[in-house]
Amino acid sequence: MHLFLQTVMLGVLIGGVYALLASGLTLIFGVMGIINVAQGALLILSCYFAWLVWQTTGLDPMWISILAAPLMFAVGWVLYRLLIVRVRGAHATMSVLLTFALAITLEGILGVIWTGNFRSVTPSYFSQSLRIGDFFFPTAQVYGSITAVAVLLVLYLILSRTREGRAIRATAQNRLAAQLVGVDADRVAAFTFALGAATAGVGGAILSVLYPFAPGSHYLWISRLLGIIVLGGMGSLPGAALGAVILGVAETLTSTYISLKWATVVFYVVIFVVLLVRPQGLMGTRLREDVQA
Amino acid sequence: MRKLRAGTWVALLGLSLILTACGGGGGGSSESGSGSGATSETAKAPIKIGISLPLTGPFTDPGVAAKQGYETWETIINQKGGLLGRPVQLVILDDASNENTVVADYNKLITQDKVDLVLGTFSSKLNYPASAVAEKNGYLYIEPAGGAPQIFERGFTHLFFAQQATAPHQADLFAKWIGSLPEDQRPKTAAYVTQDDPFTKPVIEGVKQQLEALGVKTVYGLEVYPPDTTNFTTIANALKAADADVLVHGAVFEDGVGLVRAVQQVGYNPKAFFQTSAPSHPEQYPQGIGAAATEGIFFAMSYSPAAKYPGNDEFLQVFRSKFGQDPAEDAADAFAAAQVLQAAAEAVGSLDQDKMADWLHHNTVQTILGPLSWDEAGRPQQAFLLAQWQGGAIQIVLPQDVATTDHIVYPKPAWPK
Amino acid sequence: MLLELERVVAGYGRGGNILNGVDLVVDKGELVCLIGPNGAGKSTVLRAVSGLIPTRTGSIRLEGREIGSLSPQALLRLGISHVAQGRTVFPGMTVRENVLMGGYTIRDPKLLRQRLAFVEELFPIVVERAHDLAGNLSGGQQQLVEMARALMLAPKVLLLDEPSLGLEPRLSDLVFQKVRELCQAGVAVLMVEQNARRGLMHAHRGYVLELGRVRLEGPGPSLLDNPEVKRLYLGESGGS
Ligand SMILES: Nc1ncnc2c1ncn2[C@@H]1O[C@H](COP(=O)(O)OP(=O)(O)OP(=O)(O)O)[C@@H](O)[C@H]1O
Ligand SMILES: [Mg+2]
Numbered sequence: 001m002h003l004f005l006q007t008v009m010l011g012v013l014i015g016g017v018y019a020l021l022a023s024g025l026t027l028i029f030g031v032m033g034i035i036n037v038a039q040g041a042l043l044i045l046s047c048y049f050a051w052l053v054w055q056t057t058g059l060d061p062m063w064i065s066i067l068a069a070p071l072m073f074a075v076g077w078v079l080y081r082l083l084i085v086r087v088r089g090a091h092a093t094m095s096v097l098l099t100f101a102l103a104i105t106l107e108g109i110l111g112v113i114w115t116g117n118f119r120s121v122t123p124s125y126f127s128q129s130l131r132i133g134d135f136f137f138p139t140a141q142v143y144g145s146i147t148a149v150a151v152l153l154v155l156y157l158i159l160s161r162t163r164e165g166r167a168i169r170a171t172a173q174n175r176l177a178a179q180l181v182g183v184d185a186d187r188v189a190a191f192t193f194a195l196g197a198a199t200a201g202v203g204g205a206i207l208s209v210l211y212p213f214a215p216g217s218h219y220l221w222i223s224r225l226l227g228i229i230v231l232g233g234m235g236s237l238p239g240a241a242l243g244a245v246i247l248g249v250a251e252t253l254t255s256t257y258i259s260l261k262w263a264t265v266v267f268y269v270v271i272f273v274v275l276l277v278r279p280q281g282l283m284g285t286r287l288r289e290d291v292q293a
Numbered sequence: 294m295r296k297l298r299a300g301t302w303v304a305l306l307g308l309s310l311i312l313t314a315c316g317g318g319g320g321g322s323s324e325s326g327s328g329s330g331a332t333s334e335t336a337k338a339p340i341k342i343g344i345s346l347p348l349t350g351p352f353t354d355p356g357v358a359a360k361q362g363y364e365t366w367e368t369i370i371n372q373k374g375g376l377l378g379r380p381v382q383l384v385i386l387d388d389a390s391n392e393n394t395v396v397a398d399y400n401k402l403i404t405q406d407k408v409d410l411v412l413g414t415f416s417s418k419l420n421y422p423a424s425a426v427a428e429k430n431g432y433l434y435i436e437p438a439g440g441a442p443q444i445f446e447r448g449f450t451h452l453f454f455a456q457q458a459t460a461p462h463q464a465d466l467f468a469k470w471i472g473s474l475p476e477d478q479r480p481k482t483a484a485y486v487t488q489d490d491p492f493t494k495p496v497i498e499g500v501k502q503q504l505e506a507l508g509v510k511t512v513y514g515l516e517v518y519p520p521d522t523t524n525f526t527t528i529a530n531a532l533k534a535a536d537a538d539v540l541v542h543g544a545v546f547e548d549g550v551g552l553v554r555a556v557q558q559v560g561y562n563p564k565a566f567f568q569t570s571a572p573s574h575p576e577q578y579p580q581g582i583g584a585a586a587t588e589g590i591f592f593a594m595s596y597s598p599a600a601k602y603p604g605n606d607e608f609l610q611v612f613r614s615k616f617g618q619d620p621a622e623d624a625a626d627a628f629a630a631a632q633v634l635q636a637a638a639e640a641v642g643s644l645d646q647d648k649m650a651d652w653l654h655h656n657t658v659q660t661i662l663g664p665l666s667w668d669e670a671g672r673p674q675q676a677f678l679l680a681q682w683q684g685g686a687i688q689i690v691l692p693q694d695v696a697t698t699d700h701i702v703y704p705k706p707a708w709p710k
Numbered sequence: 711m712l713l714e715l716e717r718v719v720a721g722y723g724r725g726g727n728i729l730n731g732v733d734l735v736v737d738k739g740e741l742v743c744l745i746g747p748n749g750a751g752k753s754t755v756l757r758a759v760s761g762l763i764p765t766r767t768g769s770i771r772l773e774g775r776e777i778g779s780l781s782p783q784a785l786l787r788l789g790i791s792h793v794a795q796g797r798t799v800f801p802g803m804t805v806r807e808n809v810l811m812g813g814y815t816i817r818d819p820k821l822l823r824q825r826l827a828f829v830e831e832l833f834p835i836v837v838e839r840a841h842d843l844a845g846n847l848s849g850g851q852q853q854l855v856e857m858a859r860a861l862m863l864a865p866k867v868l869l870l871d872e873p874s875l876g877l878e879p880r881l882s883d884l885v886f887q888k889v890r891e892l893c894q895a896g897v898a899v900l901m902v903e904q905n906a907r908r909g910l911m912h913a914h915r916g917y918v919l920e921l922g923r924v925r926l927e928g929p930g931p932s933l934l935d936n937p938e939v940k941r942l943y944l945g946e947s948g949g950s
Binding site: 089163166167169170173174176177178179180181182183184 | 723760762781782783786787791792793794798799800801802803807811812814815856859860862863
């Protein structure tokens with residue numbers, strides 16, 4: 001029983017971090033209908049940012065994540081204006097191709113500057129654990145999950161309480177109608193993409209403490225994050241959070257009770273089963289396709 | 294390309310061959326001078342040695358190191374009047390870490406450039422297909438890397454691996470050392486975990502077999518995790534529950550760092566800890582796990598700059614003056630492969646590939662990695678060096694004749710707080 | 711004239727012209743009904759007016775001012791609201807949130823509250839189902855919410871695309887009644903209607919659109935008597 005509880009709690013902790021990483025991806029898809037394959041590369045970009053700042057100042061990466069958010073927001077905004085805007089309205093495959101190219105380019109640039117070597121951010125607590133009774137909680141994962149919850153909360157407040165947030169939700173639910181009430185679709189798209197990049201900023205800073213990273217690490221993360229948002233329902237933020245925690249727990253339970261071999265595969269097995277039963281994902285709704293201008 | 298078999302992948306292969314051939318004309322062969330005919334006719338024609346290396350792509354680091362090692366050998370041998378009295382010229386192509394390209398490259402080197410000899414490439418993944426091209430064309434193939442057991446299970450006669458041992462025997466000295474401990478100090482239990490990787494898995498299987506033969510009880514594993522594993526906390530949790538005296542881990546790199554972090558987090562302290570590959574990265578490893586945490590961690594190495602094998606001083610001196618740095622292990626391995634080729638050619642007195650292969654099967658070659666000899670399949674019969682992190686530096690602890698210290702940290706201290 | 715279209719040519723993206731020179735006017739307080747076969751370009755006319763697609767040649771004027779190249783946001787500010795064809799509520803928002811979204815461009819909270827009160831009076835369902843998700847309402851109820859939302863900006867011109875589509879007769883009558891109330895209040899309404907008889911019956915004037923051109927026009931009731939309209943759109947044979 002102790003082992004079971006411990007395993008579940010570890011799964012929830014890691015699920016919290018997964019939720020943060022997936023939030024930007026699902027947001028961008030929900031609002032723009034774009035599958036941003038470069039989200040993983042943006043995460044790794046932010047890992048390098050955290051690593052640089054940590055090396056030069058010794059600042060705690062959890063604080064760096066707060067710096068990374070506005071910086072990556074700006075990066076996202078620029079990327080949207082320069083690149084993504086060109087595939088607006090084109091078929092989804094175009095956006096996949098473009099963002100994939102972006103991911104590879106970022107990977108290449110990072111590789112040229114910092115080589116293919118693995119880097120690690122190791123603040124004092126990176127290998128420590130908090131202990132409560134018989135249970136242990138890796139400190140970095142605890143901080144990561146807390147930051148994740150905070151970011152998701154901020155995201156929720158932005159979406160529900162601000163004008164920009166309402167515009168984003170409206171656009172996600174019905175793009176045409178949003179335009180008809182005066183929402184500037186292009187501005188919303190830029191804001192959303194930038195917001196998604198900002199979550200990658202925070203997520204990357206956290207990730208840099210949890211795992212070693214190299215320019216090529218983004219492939220692993222993007223496939224996992226895509227899995228999470230498919231499970232949760234493409235475009236649904238609560239769905240992504242739920243999907244992330246489910247997959248986090250499924251992963252730890254499998255590696256503890258079944259086999260390590262299945263621990264990363266279970267990810268895709270769960271997704272497969274859920275989609276058989278609910279093709280729209282856990283929290284996805286099937287909207288009717290309205291006549292669009 | 295004479296024997297085209299059906300199937301689209303062959304077509305693809307052909308396409309990449311053509312592309313490579315076109316690219317090759319534009320300067321892909323970095324060392325080949327075009328003016329060999331212009332030099333005086335009386336000078337002896339150079340011996341051309343063809344090599345394809347992963348100079349770009351995922352295996353860039355070892356590929357570039359290997360190139361440095363080969364070039365160091367080229368410099369030294371040409372200073373001494375060449376091989377069999379003829380100058381040596383390396384023809385090095387870039388296979389971009391791609392299996393199809395490496396096959397196309399060796400095909401081109403052998404059938405089109407008509408090189409006299411070839412040398413091997415880097416990683417098991419690339420040597421596996423590349424060695425088949427050489428074997429098919431009757432070329433001797435000495436590989437500086439590629440110790441996965443499957444490579445030697447194809448009945449090849451011209452293939453030789455120029456390190457001390459294949460993967461299943463990489464940790465032989467570690468197992469022997471455990472066996473040498475007095476009964477009351479010897480560990481009683483062991484845990485085994487490895488990435489599902491063609492190189493690390495056989496290493497761990499090899500150690501497990503040997504430790505079990507010594508009576509060390511297996512209390513966990515052998516557990517195998519997939520390469521995309523990032524979350525090691527649950528593994529560490531299970532390891533702590535098993536609480537084995539010895540932990541043996543088959544790591545590539547980031548998983549090695551990940552597992553060490555996780556066992557620190559759960560507070561599992563094995564008395565001895567052996568890990569493949571990851572600890573041999575002198576900078577990235579202590580950065581990843583924390584310098585203090587490295588104390589006492591064992592791993593296997595093929596080369597040590599401190600080893601007193603003949604030729605090592607000269608290698609170091611020329612290498613440092615050429616590249617302004619110390620050689621990586623992969624550079625030394627490549628140099629050793631070239632030494633093996635040189636020894637065979639000099640012993641036979643010609644470039645007869647069959648005779649050279651035959652000679653290598655029956656003789657021992659002195660290299661900077663120590664003496665090397667092979668069985669009928671080209672498996673080397675020696676042992677890797679056993680290294681250990683001590684006081685923030687890598688020390689060779691076994692074998693005694695090349696050890697850099699006679700001190701072995703045991704039991705391993707608890708992880709730093 | 712409040713709204714004037716003169717030889718308007720428009721289409722989608724890089725595609726061919728869908729409207730091939732449309733002439734049409736709507737005056738203040740007027741209910742104008744647009745009928746025609748499927749694919750004639752009726753919705754396209756409304757989209758051109760609300761700025762969802764640009765005018766290629768010709769001119770659209772509001773109170774004499776050229777508006778053919780303005781963005782939907784700018785046109786909204788000038789007083790043109792568009793209720794599109796099909797379901798266009800925000801399904802994941804409550805009815806009240808939907809209606810408030812109609813006032814997205816209003817930054818003055820007091821004005822926003824005033825408008826909400828005005829719309830609530832006109833459409834009691836906005837109060838009755840205020841906290842239900844709009845996506846859970848029936849089709850007819852959603853149509854009313856969409857109209858309420860479009861009225862939050864107190865438009866001068868209201869564009870309605872098949873507002874009674876799929877509604878039971880009682881609800882459909884309610885919609886027409888609301889539309890007439892609006893006209894009496896001075897709003898100009900340009901409405902596309904599939905049910906030609908009912909549309910023309912209520913309308914001051916009517917237009918018949920075919921292949922992106924106006925085929926016929928005239929006062930609503932008199933168009934109803936036109937033999938061609940009778941034959942094509944009212945399902946009556948010319949002789950009866
Ligand atoms: N978004 C679009 N992109 C390209 N072509 C479009 C688009 N929307 C409509 N069309 C084309 O424009 C033409 C007119 O369409 P429109 O929607 O205006 O017809 P309609 O008269 O409203 O028909 P209905 O009675 O079916 O609503 C059609 O041929 C249609 O295929
Ligand atoms: Mg229509």
